[in-house]
Amino acid sequence: MQPPYFEYHNPVKILCGENALDRLPSELRQLAASRPMLLTDAVLQKLGLSNTLLDIMDAEGCPPACTFTDIPVDSSLSVVNRIAALYREKNCDSLLALGGGSVIDTAKGVHLVLSGNTDDILSLSGMENIPRGRHIPFIVVPTTAGTGSECTGVAVIRNEEQAVKMEFLSPFVAPDAAVLDPRMTLRLPPRATAATGMDALCHAIEACSCLQKNPLSDAHATASMRLVAQHLLPAVENGADATHRLCMALAATLAGIAFSNSMVGAVHAIGHALGGVCHLPHADVMAVLLPHVMRFNLPRAEHHYAELLPFLVGWEKAADTPKDERARAAIRCVENLTARLHELCGLPVRLRDMLVREGDFPRVAQTAINDGALIVNPASVSAAQVEQILHQAY
Amino acid sequence: MRRTLQKIYLSAVLRLVHAAICELQSLDKAAEGELLGLPVGLRYAICTGHGAPALFVEWDGAGLRRLREEPAQKCCRVRIKTMADAFILFTGRMSLAHLYARHGLVVAGEIADVMRLARLVNLAECYLFPAFITRRILPELPRLQASPLRLYARVFFGFLTNRY
Numbered sequence: 175m176q177p178p179y180f181e182y183h184n185p186v187k188i189l190c191g192e193n194a195l196d197r198l199p200s201e202l203r204q205l206a207a208s209r210p211m212l213l214t215d216a217v218l219q220k221l222g223l224s225n226t227l228l229d230i231m232d233a234e235g236c237p238p239a240c241t242f243t244d245i246p247v248d249s250s251l252s253v254v255n256r257i258a259a260l261y262r263e264k265n266c267d268s269l270l271a272l273g274g275g276s277v278i279d280t281a282k283g284v285h286l287v288l289s290g291n292t293d294d295i296l297s298l299s300g301m302e303n304i305p306r307g308r309h310i311p312f313i314v315v316p317t318t319a320g321t322g323s324e325c326t327g328v329a330v331i332r333n334e335e336q337a338v339k340m341e342f343l344s345p346f347v348a349p350d351a352a353v354l355d356p357r358m359t360l361r362l363p364p365r366a367t368a369a370t371g372m373d374a375l376c377h378a379i380e381a382c383s384c385l386q387k388n389p390l391s392d393a394h395a396t397a398s399m400r401l402v403a404q405h406l407l408p409a410v411e412n413g414a415d416a417t418h419r420l421c422m423a424l425a426a427t428l429a430g431i432a433f434s435n436s437m438v439g440a441v442h443a444i445g446h447a448l449g450g451v452c453h454l455p456h457a458d459v460m461a462v463l464l465p466h467v468m469r470f471n472l473p474r475a476e477h478h479y480a481e482l483l484p485f486l487v488g489w490e491k492a493a494d495t496p497k498d499e500r501a502r503a504a505i506r507c508v509e510n511l512t513a514r515l516h517e518l519c520g521l522p523v524r525l526r527d528m529l530v531r532e533g534d535f536p537r538v539a540q541t542a543i544n545d546g547a548l549i550v551n552p553a554s555v556s557a558a559q560v561e562q563i564l565h566q567a568y
Numbered sequence: 569m570r571r572t573l574q575k576i577y578l579s580a581v582l583r584l585v586h587a588a589i590c591e592l593q594s595l596d597k598a599a600e601g602e603l604l605g606l607p608v609g610l611r612y613a614i615c616t617g618h619g620a621p622a623l624f625v626e627w628d629g630a631g632l633r634r635l636r637e638e639p640a641q642k643c644c645r646v647r648i649k650t651m652a653d654a655f656i657l658f659t660g661r662m663s664l665a666h667l668y669a670r671h672g673l674v675v676a677g678e679i680a681d682v683m684r685l686a687r688l689v690n691l692a693e694c695y696l697f698p699a700f701i702t703r704r705i706l707p708e709l710p711r712l713q714a715s716p717l718r719l720y721a722r723v724f725f726g727f728l729t730n731r732y
C-alpha cells in the first residue's frame with residue numbers, strides 16, 4: 175500500500191563493475207578536484223588495496239595531496255574533528271574514502287564539518303537541520319559489501335564521552351560518487367564477507383518493514399534481498415569469484431539507498447547500543463539480532479515479512495508456502511542463512527559468542543530506546559522489551 | 569480564519585501537554601522515570617510552523633519549567649515543518665513517529681533527546697485523548713497509572729492557580 179506521503183533522495187552517482195576504480199581520477203576531474211585527501215585504514219594499506227588506488231591516481235597524474243590512515247575500527251567524533259583540521263592545514267580540495275563502514279562514516283563526518291564550515295561536528299547534530307553547505311567533492315570506494323554507507327544520508331559516529339553511537343542525518347552527507355569495483359572486496363575474508371552481507375540483508379529487511387517504507391525504498395530493498403539470497407553463500411565459499419563479489423557490493427549499495435529513504439528499525443537501534451556500550455562489531459551484531467527482532471516485530475509486521483519471502487527463496491517456493499505461513503518462513507530463511515554461515519565461517523549466532531556480559535544489558539537497553547532508529551520500528555519497544563530480546567539472543 | 573483558529577488551538581494544546589507532563593510526574597511512574605532521566609538543564613523548543621505557536625521548556629532537575637522565550641543555546645529544537653502537520657499531530661490523528669516517518673520534523677540537537685520527548689508526548693496523549701483515538705495512532709498503549717479525569721482536574725487547577 176502506498177503511504178500517504180513519502181520522500182526519496184539519492185544524489186550519488188554509482189560507478190559499478192569491472193575496473194570501475196580506473197575511472198575515479200576522471201570523476202575527480204569532473205568534480206573540479208585536484209588535491210584530494212585520501213582516508214583509509216592501516217589494514218587496507220597492508221592488504222595493498224590503497225596501493226591499487228594510489229597507482230591508478232599516480233598514473234592519471236592526480237595523486238592525493240594528503241593520506242590519512244589512522245582511522246580506528248570504531249571511529250569517533252574527535253577523529254573526525256582531527257581529520258578536518260588536517261584537511262585545512264594541507265589545503266586539500268576534495269575527499270576520497272577507501273574502506274569499510276568506519277572509514278566511510280568518518281569521511282562523511284569530515285565532509286559535514288568542512289562543508290558546514292565548523293570545527294566541531296557536534297554542532298551539526300540533528301535531523302534535516304543542516305543546510306547545504308560548501309560543496310566539497312567527495313568520492314567513496316567501499317571495501318566491504320554491507321554498510322551501504324556509500325549511498326546513505328546518515329553518518330554514524332561514536333561519541334566517546336557518552337559511550338553512544340550518534341547519528342548525523344542529512345541528505346547532504348552523501349558523497350558525489352561511489353565506486354563499486356569487485357577488486358576491492360576480492361580479499362575480504364569469508365567471516366567478514368558473511369557478517370557484512372548479513373548487515374546488508376538487515377538493512378533491506380528493516381527498510382521494507384519500518385514506518386517510513388515507501389515504493390521506491392521497497393524496490394531497492396527487494397532487489398538487494400534477491401542478490402543477497404543468491405550470492406552471499408557463494409561469495410563466502412568462493413571469495414575469488416568477481417561476479418559474486420560485485421553482486422554483493424551492489425546488494426549492499428541497493429540496501430543502503432533503501433534504508434537511507436526509509437530508515438532502519440530495532441535491530442539497528444539495539445545494535446548501535448551494543449556497539450556503543452560493549453564495542454561489538456556492527457555487522458556481527460546485526461546477524462545475531464535480526465531473526466530475534468523479526469520475531470518480536472512479527473505481530474505488527476507480519477504482512478511486510480510475508481511479502482519478502484519470494485525475494486529470499488524465489489517465487490516458486492514462496493508460492494508453495496501457505497499465505498499465513500510466509501512471514502514465519504521468511505524468518506526461518508534468515509535463521510537458516512545465519513546457521514549456514516556459522517557452519518561455513520564461524521559467524522556468531524548468539525551474543526554469548528561475542529564476549530558480551532549480560533550485566534551490560536540494562537545499560538544497552540537504556541541506550542537503545544534513545545536511538546533514532548527505534549522511532550520507525552513497526553512495533554513500539556520499551557527498555558524491558560529490549561532486555562528481553564537481548565536475553566533471547568544471548 | 570482557519571489558520572487563526574488552528575493557532576489558537578495549538579497554543580492551548582501546547583500549554584495543556586506541558587501541564588499534563590508536569591502533573592504526570594507525580595501521577596505516573598513511567599513519566600516520572602522519563603523526566604528524572606533527562607539531563608538537568610536540557611531545554612526543548614517545540615515549534616509548530618512558521619509564525620505559529622511554540623513551547624519552550626527546561627528540565628531543572630525537579631520540574632519541567634516553561635520558558636518565556638526561545639532559548640538561545642543548549643537546546644533541543646524540534647520544528648514541525650508545517651502548521652497543518654502540527655494540527656494533525658495535536659488533534660490525535662497522527663503520532664509523532666508517523667510524523668517523523670513523513671519527514672515532518674526538523675531537529676537541531678541530539679536525536680536521543682527527541683526520543684525522550686517523543687515518549688513523554690505519547691504518554692501525555694494517552695491521558696489527554698480517549699483510548700479509541702490513541703489506539704489508532706500508537707502501536708501499543710501504556711497502562712495508565714492514574715485516571716485521566718484526575719489528571720484533567722489537576723491540570724485545570726494548575727491553570728486556575730496560574731501554575732502553568
Ligand SMILES: [Zn+2]
Nearest residue numbers: 321373377460
Ligand atoms: Zn547496519
